[in-house]
Amino acid sequence: METLGAILSHAAAGWLDALALRLDVAQASGGLIGHTAAILVAVSACVSILVGRSVVLAVNRMRRGGMVFVMVLNFVTLVLTYALLGLLVWVAGTLVIGVRVPTEEVVWAVLWACSPLVLGFAIAIPVLGTAIDRALSLWSLLILWSIIGDLYATSLLVSGAIALATFLAVWLLSAVYTPLLARARDLLWRRATGRPLYDSARYLLEQAGIEGSEADLDGAAWLVEPDRSRRGRHR
Structure with missing residues (x-):
């Protein structure tokens, strides 16, 4: 219980620091507790986004089993997306700045950039949902900017350029692989259950x-x- 309490406290403190753009990367991502806290934030972000999309899921009459299935895959996709973002940040930092930071440290640190998505449930608000979604993405970009500056101890201009370039690269790549993952998800569910994921x-x-x-x-x-x-x- 003490360990669980320490993880929850660490995750809450890191989340608030990330939102305020004052995250201490070494402290937030260090050790098993730091890694677990980063995953906890990613899980919370995934659940919150699914809650925000619950209106669409309800309209499509998704079953409870399908909801769990989608939640698990969304979590995996979210973690993989930010892991890819971390890898690109590591490559850019190594090539542009010339500083070698261990790859795993960069990936774990970059997971904190999804902190604003914990507020993703707000995208369900009518009319304002799209604007809120874009604002959360911009917030994530700003956090990534601060994380890169802390990791590589570089200038605001260089860290901002790397953050923007890697963020756009992941966005472009996700536009390619997200439809493929969606088709694979639907096919896997259909083969396993004999029914479509969405009834309509x-x-x-x-x-x-x-x-x-x-x-x-x-x-x-x-x-x-x-x-x-x-x-x-x-x-």
Whole structure:
């Protein structure tokens, strides 16, 4: 319990320091507690983003099992995205600044840049959701800027240039691999369960056309029966 308390306290302190752009990278990312705290922030960010997208998930009638499945994959994708960001920062720092910082230290440190995404639930606010999403991304960029400056003890101009370049590079790469991961996710779920990840009216119509039987639509036949009875009364 003491260890859990220490991790939670470390994560909360690091999160607040990151949001305030005063994160002590060596202290926040050092040791097992620092690594676990960084992962905890990433998990919280993933859960918060899923809460923010809950409206879309509800409209698509996602089942509880599907929700857990998506949450796990979103967590993995988020961690991998920021791990890639850390790797790019390490490459840029080594080539541009000429300072060799251990790769794992950079990756663990950069995970703190996702701290603003813990507030991702706010993207569910109507009208303001898109603006909030962009503001959180900008906030993450500013934190990354401060982290690079601390890691490499370089000027604001150089650290800002590296932060912006690596952030844009990850954004471009994610635009390529995110659709591929989404298709792989949907296919994996379909193969494992025999059903699509998202139930929708379009899916019901496709199933009706393929199977040729309303009984195969898992209860959707009642949507059609009333129409048949009304047609019978009009005859």
